[in-house]
Amino acid sequence: MKTKLITLALTGVLFVQACKENKTPTAKVSSDPPSVVTEAVAQRIDSTLKKFVDTGNIAGVSALIFEKDKEVYFNAFGYADREARKPMARNTIVQIYSMTKPVTGTALMTLYEQGKFELxxxxxxxxxxxxxxxxxxxxxxxxxxxxxxxxxxxxxxxxxxxxxxxxxxxxxxxxxxxxxxxxxxxxxxxxxxxxxxxxxxxxxxxxxxxxxxxxxxxQAFLVERISGVPYQAYVREHVLDKLDMGDTRYFIPEEDRGRFAALYRRQGEGVLERDTLTYDNYLKKWPLTRGGSGLTSTLDDYMRFARMLVNGGHLDSATVLQPETVGLMATNHLPDSVTERHFLPSKGQVGFGIDFAVRIAPPATTDENNGVVGEFFWDGAASTLFWVDPVNELTAVLFVQLFPYDPIGLHRGFREAIYGPVKSGN
Structure with missing residues (x-):
């Protein structure tokens, strides 16, 4: 079973690596795909994100995109702290909620690679x-x-x-x-x-x-139990520090709190109320270091994590996972017999791998979010989002601090600004 899953998983990851190494890929292609984020696309992203701020439906938003290992887009609009008139910036620290989960899964799979357990x-x-x-x-x-x-x-x-x-x-x-x-x-x-x-x-x-x-x-508990190391220390040593993700933490020290974004609750069209419930979660060292939530991060930090994944587990001189393991994580592990899937169908034509949704078919209707088959992604309760697109060697991170989860179609708008609208008949 394990061998079969790895074989299926490698389709996207090894195809990208073969292209990078100028090897003959297993699929027939005429040439490398053209660039996705052109100047026109960048302008379209600007217009889309700015509109969400101008309508008053979000206080601030920022986005970072890499394609073929190069930065092709960054911009920020609005405020990280509207009341203090503090602009959203590249180094703004945000609550990433469930975007903690793929980090935890990565930590767990380092132990899998060590032969500590089987799935x-x-x-x-x-x-x-x-x-x-x-x-x-x-x-x-x-x-x-x-x-x-x-x-x-x-x-x-x-x-x-x-x-x-x-x-x-x-x-x-x-x-x-x-x-x-x-x-x-x-x-x-x-x-x-x-x-x-x-x-x-x-x-x-x-x-x-x-x-x-x-x-x-x-999973976080299992990492702690198998490794014999407190989870927070293990994930720091084996994932975050390897990738130079110093701003990705459970606790924000006093000297960095000026960069910490406020979170807002949307009460209606153009009406935002500042949240006062979650802020202190990150200003004290609580005993529980959850695997499913609890980290804060910055655009550049989380982009390093995403780039590691699109590169098959390595970035710069650091190796976190082997390509086969990343491929295994990015493979759909849900059998067809699992028909009760909570809210997962709202993510589109997806299955689920190891802590990622995995896109297994093009959008079926024009109401779905756009994306590329083979993409794997996840998001957070405060409407943050990231994805890895191995076909185009593209990684995207979108940061915003908005409750409830994306009630305004921000994710759909951002994706369509990059890939274009979903075409009828998909």
Whole structure:
């Protein structure tokens, strides 16, 4: 299974590497694809982003694009802090929320390369906290939960593709149990988080559904458990410092807080309210270093991460992963039998790899976001976005601080400014 997945995964990554090395690619092409970001495209991006600021629907936005290892676009519009009249800048620090997840997946896969685990190993092999999981089936007449044995253990592959079955907070009986356990309270350590999660029932049988939740937080715990090193220290040494990502952190020191962007909640057309709830998450060193959220970053920092991926795991003199591993991460791991997929279909014609959505077909309708087959990407709750386009050797990072998640079509507008509108009949 592992060999088959790697073979499938290498289509995009090895094709790009073959072109770089002037080798004959496996697919027939007449020439290298033309540049995507021309001067006209750059002007179109400027116009698109500026319009979102001018309408008052975002306070500020910035974007950075590399193509064929060269910077082809950067600009910033509006304010990082509207009340202080502080402009959005290249070195502005933002909350990236779930764009933390691919960083965590990368850290985990460095241990995979060391032979520390296989993707289909049971999670409980390394984390006995998850050895006795049960599946929630409802409640009996007395209001007691009805539980059943799982058909199989949670695998490590499950926690990399959101098919583990971990329940999420909600209004139903199981959702209330999750809320009361409060496993993701930032005063917990990763070990305490895992202990609390291991005592909760699963929402569904492992491997049968895709449900976005705490899987990547469990990945961070697994990195810590397998390596014997605190997660924050491990990801710093094996990913962030290797890529010179010094501004990508869980904690912002006082001397850098002047660069920290404010976050805004959109209340209606052109109406923004400054958020006051999340700011202090990054001004104190909390015990919980989540794998699924919690990092801050800058455009240039996160672009270095994206460029490492498009280069097959290396950047400049640093090697973080091997090309085969990046290819494996960028391969769809969801079988067709997984039909319940939470919000994933809203991302378009995608599957899911190891902490990335993977585009497996062109947009089916003109309402979908544009993108290239083979692209892998993810985004964050504050409407940030990045993607890796191996076909065009293009990486893009879009930073904004907006709740709720992209209610204004910013991502669609940005993508169409780069690739053009989705053509009818795709």
């Amino acid at each position: 289909d190993d049971p999670l409980s092999k390394f984390a006995p906290e998850f050895a006795d999981m049960m599946v929630y089936e409802g409640e009996d007449a007395s209001g007691n939960p009805i539980l059943s044995e799982p058909h199989r253990p949670i695998s490590i592959r499950d926690i990399t593709r959101h098919t583990a079955g971990f329940a999420v907070p909600g209004d139903g009986p199981l959702g209330r149990m999750v809320r009361e356990a409060d496993a993701l309270n930032r005063n917990n350590t990763l070990a305490q988080m895992a202990e609390k999660m291991g005592k909760l029932p699963l929402q569904f049988q492992p491997g049968t559904q895709w449900l976005y939740g705490p899987c990547v937080d469990v």
